[in-house]
Amino acid sequence: MTSQTKPSGQFKILYFASATSFTNKSEEYLDAPLNSRELFDVLDQMYPGMKASVLDSSAVTRNLEYLDLEDDDPTIFQAGDEVAIIPPVSSG
């Protein structure tokens, strides 16, 4: 499912802030195609507890565009896409 090095047939997922701490990674590759509605469940399976701790309050983007996974029509992440998990950072 995951790979650090083989982008072929996969999409890239970037982790920011608490998503980095939770996964211990700043990025990895996941198998494409993937329905956007399944993203959180796939990640929660890989990193148990991530959905409630991180994902539910995070912004999600594809190719630098904001996505609303709940309200948007489902979309398919394709090979070569860059998806990002962006939790809010509140300190400063």
Add this chain to the structure above:
Amino acid sequence: MDQTIRNLREQISLCERQLHALKVQLNNAEERAILEAQAKPEMSFDLSGGGQDAWQMEILGVLGHESPRKNAWPLMPQEYKRYGRQLILPEIGLNGQLRLKNTSVLIVGVGGLGCPAAAYLAGAGVGTIGLVDGDIVEESNLHRQTLHTTEKVGMSKVDSATFYLKSLNPTIKYVSHRTHLNPQNAPDIFRHYDLVLDCTDNPASRYLISDLCVLLGKTLVSASALRMEGQLLILNYPPRAPGDSSGGPCYRCVFPKPPPAETVVTCGEGGVLGPVVGVMGVLQALEAIKVIVDDSHLLSSQSETPSLLLFSAYGTPPFRSIRLRSRRPRCACCSEQPSVSLASLSSGSLDYQLFCGIANPANILNPRERVSPREYAKTLVTTRSVLDRGLPKDHVLIDVRERVQFDLCSIEGSINIPFSQINAPVRSNPSTREQSVASSSSPSTNPDQNAMEVDGKVSEGQRNELVMPWVHFIHKAALEKPIYVVCRFGNDSQVTVKKFKEAGLDLSGRRWVGDIKNGLRGWRTHVDKDFPEY
């Protein structure tokens, strides 16, 4: 000798209090002087350094300047000099400078973001700068909060910043709000300003500030930073009434759900690098200037796409700009049917602390599972002389802080198993995870010699059994000895004790497993005052 030291300390403290009072008086006097100077637009042309010759009067008469004592130019003479380098930029020009001069900006939070933001806005000649902060300057602020200096430790952050800013630019007005923002006091503070900068450090104030900016029609420049990352948002730009879809999105549109309180990490807990938070504060000042000098949004409803700028010091690329949506149709604040209103703020029916949740200090162990730092110290005294290869003979002390903190300072004989590893989810594919355990028995030696690598692989069959590598390690290291757990403040240690017991490390009750109350902070307070505070 003690008496001499005590006397000197008292004298110094008295002088410091007097000095502080004098500085406050000076600040107030200067504020009044600036206001009076602005009220009287009298400024002389210094053409010759002396009296006015007849020919000069004649020329000025031809130029239409009736009196040489009346300033005929839109800016004061010294302002052309002070702002000359930005005045000649086409993006600023005279109009931009006048807009800056006629704008009031509220900076909420005078810390790592607010300090650089305030310095650049004061330098640029923003007419009025309001500062909100209820904190005092601490030593741990100085590596990043660039307006505060060592001798200001203990002073209110607002006073310390104002002191610096007045010396940077004495020609503009500063307003002090020495308070923490809350839903009751915030509306009256915000009303007097045109633009707001969110330089705070917690989710509750981020939602409060954003809501108020929407309700009062202010554009908000919001930034944040933690560890090596930062985020920047320009919100409610253009500022429009709730329900007007041509207005810019608010904080709730981008992050409708606050993160769970127990996952929120402060700079004190997670750390932050000065230049990382500094770059975000500087960007806030830049965006604020852009918003102030460009009022094109007032003319047309077309504005550029709102964006979220991400900065990651080690990222490639270090900056990413995310295109945001316009206002969220079901936003609780800026949509057609908002649940947030000024009335709900002032009545207190909108509880931001409740909305964001409160991370209570953990209190999950019973008293028998906890010892005070002093009690542990007594245990240690009896065993210190019998350290066996660096470890206490009759018990095991496990320090669950992250490795980098453990390397800073630790109790002699303790073993490090970072909380992130104890708390790590059992992975379906753990092949890349490395687990390491370190002992502090001989801090002078190469830590690698003490690092005991533990195989992090969890076989397919073990996947659901929650068998973590540290369990095997502790079984091996502790045999049947009691296990003490310590962390920085006494929260993670409690969670760890629970986890240890769930993993069967209490040997069905035969072995004592418990933690040290208040962690290493308590250790410093009650046992070893020389233990470093960081």
